[in-house]
Structures are given as structure tokens and as C-alpha cells.
Amino acid sequence: MICKSCGRANELGARFCKSCGAPLESNESMQQNNTNQSENVCQQNNQYVMPESMYSGTTRMTKKEFNECANIKSITKNITAAAIIAYVIGAITFIVNVVMAGNIAGLVDVMIVVGLGLGIHLAKSRACAVIITAYSIFNFIYMILLAGMPGGWLIIVCGVYSIIYTFKYQNAWNKYQQTGQI
Ligand SMILES: [Zn+2]
Helix, strand or coil, X not given: CECCCCCCECCCCCCECCCCCCECCCHHHHHHHHHHHHHHHHHHHCCCCCCHHHHCCCCCCCHHHHHHCHHHHHXXXXXXXXXXXXXXXXXXXXXXXXXXXXXXCHHHHHHHHHHHHHHHHHHCCHHHHHHHHHHHHHHHHHHHHHHCCCCCHHHXXXXXXXXXXXXXXXXXXXXXXXXXXX
């Protein structure tokens, strides 16, 4: 099924385009359009603007369908990468602080970082991204005061990275809710 909005081929029976999120025509209306094949080819090559009336009455994609779109996947991949950094920091903190140094209080840090990482990963939460950034700045200052030198760079990277992409994701979702386009 060819998307009239962006020209991408989608699997048969798909309700929405995997690339741009535009609603796809049902089989019946596609058969009707077969008579206008040549006209359709033109529309694929040019930017086909979907009439407003086609959107009203068409239901929006679910969040799951939305997440399957190519453009959105590139955002969620980065969110997952940011979360993996958080998991790695949690694992390093656990091994170095808790296991090797025997500092049980280090478990709190492990739980904070892994918990916020899960919130970023699964809920794509902007709040978790902001909190982990605030935590990383606090940690950075704490390291200067305690060890006399800055530390915890990786968690700052994780914080900024997750802020950028969770906000990108939520903006794309809000825009989609309003316009029906990704
Ligand atoms: Zn499309």
C-alpha cells in the first residue's frame, strides 16, 4: 500500500503510514482508485497534501503504532541509548562502590540512576530526564567538594542526551495529536 503523503510502501492492511503517520486508504477505496493509476503516480512524486476532510473522522494512531513509525523510531533509539548509559552507570556504581568498596549507601545511588533510567526508557519521561540531569549536576559539584576534582561526566552526558530526546519525542507526539502528521 503506497502512502499518498510521502510515497513510502507500507504492508497491506496497515492503517497508518510507517514513515509519516498519514492514514492509509482502505482496500475498497484503493480498488476504486485503480482506475486513476496514472494520476496516483503523479501524486506520489509530488508532495501530496492530504485534504483536511480526510483527517477529520479518521482516528489517530495509538501510541504503539506511533512508536513504530520510522521517524519516531530514530528518536526512541536515542532515548534507549540514553537509558542504557544510565544502566551502565548504575552497574559501575554497584561494582565500584558497593561490591569493591563495601559502601552499602552506594545502593541508593544505584537505585536512583537505574530507576530514572527505567522511567526514561519505558515512559520516555521528560521529568525523569530533568531529574537525572539535576542529580548529575549535584553529583558533579559534590565530587569537586569531596575529591577536589570534577567527576561523573558520563551521567551528565546521559542527562543532557535524555532531555534532548524525551522532549523531542513528546513534541512529536503533541504535534501528531494536533495535526495528524509526524
Ligand atoms: Zn507516508
